[in-house]
Amino acid sequence: xxxxxxxxxxxxxxxxxxxxxxxxxxxxxxxxxxxxxxxxxxxxxxxxxxxxxxxxxxxxxxxxxxxxxxxxxxxxxxxxxxxxxxxxxxxxxxxxxxxxxxxxxxxxxxxxxxxxxxxxxxxxxxx
Amino acid sequence: xxxxxxxxxxxxxxxxxxxxxxxxxxxxxxxxxxxxxxxxxxxxxxxxxxxxxxxxxxxxxxxxxxxxxxxxxxxxxxxxxxxxxxxxxxxxxxxxxxxxxxxxxxxxxxxxxxxxxxxxxxxxxxxxxxxxxxxxxxxxxxxxxxxxxxxxxxxxxxxxxxxxxxxxxxxxxxxxxxxxxx
Numbered sequence: 001x002x003x004x005x006x007x008x009x010x011x012x013x014x015x016x017x018x019x020x021x022x023x024x025x026x027x028x029x030x031x032x033x034x035x036x037x038x039x040x041x042x043x044x045x046x047x048x049x050x051x052x053x054x055x056x057x058x059x060x061x062x063x064x065x066x067x068x069x070x071x072x073x074x075x076x077x078x079x080x081x082x083x084x085x086x087x088x089x090x091x092x093x094x095x096x097x098x099x100x101x102x103x104x105x106x107x108x109x110x111x112x113x114x115x116x117x118x119x120x121x122x123x124x125x126x127x
Numbered sequence: 128x129x130x131x132x133x134x135x136x137x138x139x140x141x142x143x144x145x146x147x148x149x150x151x152x153x154x155x156x157x158x159x160x161x162x163x164x165x166x167x168x169x170x171x172x173x174x175x176x177x178x179x180x181x182x183x184x185x186x187x188x189x190x191x192x193x194x195x196x197x198x199x200x201x202x203x204x205x206x207x208x209x210x211x212x213x214x215x216x217x218x219x220x221x222x223x224x225x226x227x228x229x230x231x232x233x234x235x236x237x238x239x240x241x242x243x244x245x246x247x248x249x250x251x252x253x254x255x256x257x258x259x260x261x262x263x264x265x266x267x268x269x270x271x272x273x274x275x276x277x278x279x280x281x282x283x284x285x286x287x288x289x290x291x292x293x294x295x296x297x298x299x300x301x302x303x304x305x306x307x308x309x
Contacts, residue, residue, distance in 0.1 A: 024203070025201075025203055026201065026202075026203070027202050027203060028202060029202040029205075030202070055216070055219070056216065059195065059215075059216055059219060060195050060209065060215070060216070073155065074155075075155060075175070076154070076155065084154055084176070086155075086175070086176055105195075106195075107176065107193045107195040107196040108193035108194070108195055108196070108219040108220060109193075109219070109220075110154070110178050110191055110193065110220075111191060111220075111222075112152075112178045112179075112180055112189055112190075112191045113152075113154060113178055115154070117154075117176050117193055117196065119176060119196055
């Protein structure tokens with residue numbers, strides 16, 4: 001009887017251990033769309049935050065930016081010539097000169113074009 | 128007096144036109160790298176937000192990639208790549224800057240031409256001399272630019288811990304692809 005209990009406990013430990021190990025190794029990617037934005041600002045302000053060396057608050061964080069669309073291509077929309085927002089799939093209804101609010105993950109500042117870049121974007125608001 | 132004013136205005140317009148015309152660029156280039164070892168988990172990531180500018184007048188080329196933008200299949204691998212290996216909060220970007228040898232915009236055709244890029248590469252805060260072959264072909268208004276090269280993480284002070292070193296190849300194969308627009 002005692003021996004059976006030990007075997008059972010050992011078996012449970014192995015199963016739970018394997019499960020948590022697997023969960024840790026193969027955890028899901030972040031879901032930016034459902035994450036709460038840590039910073040909500042105007043497009044130009046976000047770029048200013050890179051200049052003021054305050055990058056820890058925004059780099060690799062989910063941010064929400066508001067601005068007027070100044071440029072568009074197949075995958076992305078640029079707000080106020082300052083932030084390029086890349087979508088997994090470009091939502092319908094985006095147009096140049098429209099003011100929108102977009103949520104995405106801030107991946108950094110691009111010195112070549114002097115813009116900040118967001119990926120995994122979603123549209124949170126447009127009038 | 129009025130005439131002078133018009134000439135100044137016109138010359139300004141023309142110079143900006145010329146400047147605008149000689150540069151080809153993109154913000155949506157693609158870089159894929161792979162450091163997989165057979166029979167282990169695939170070590171491969173893709174970044175589709177790569178910037179690049181080619182000055183067609185001089186052959187100057189620059190490309191910038193944000194490290195945080197590399198996406199892996201496995202979320203934990205992405206996390207380790209950023210936090211432990213590339214330290215992307217400290218070194219958020221990698222840059223290639225250089226010049227295409229013997230480049231001439233007028234020679235570009237629909238066929239593929241190969242050039243040598245000579246310059247520098249900066250990764251993880253370390254700048255090294257860099258040389259690679261780049262192929263360019265013209266497709267309508269855009270230039271299709273492609274390059275493949277091999278990098279060695281130890282050259283850039285990127286330490287790979289012993290426990291995982293047998294699962295990550297010593298040589299990292301990088302392939303870059305851009306469609307540059309005027």
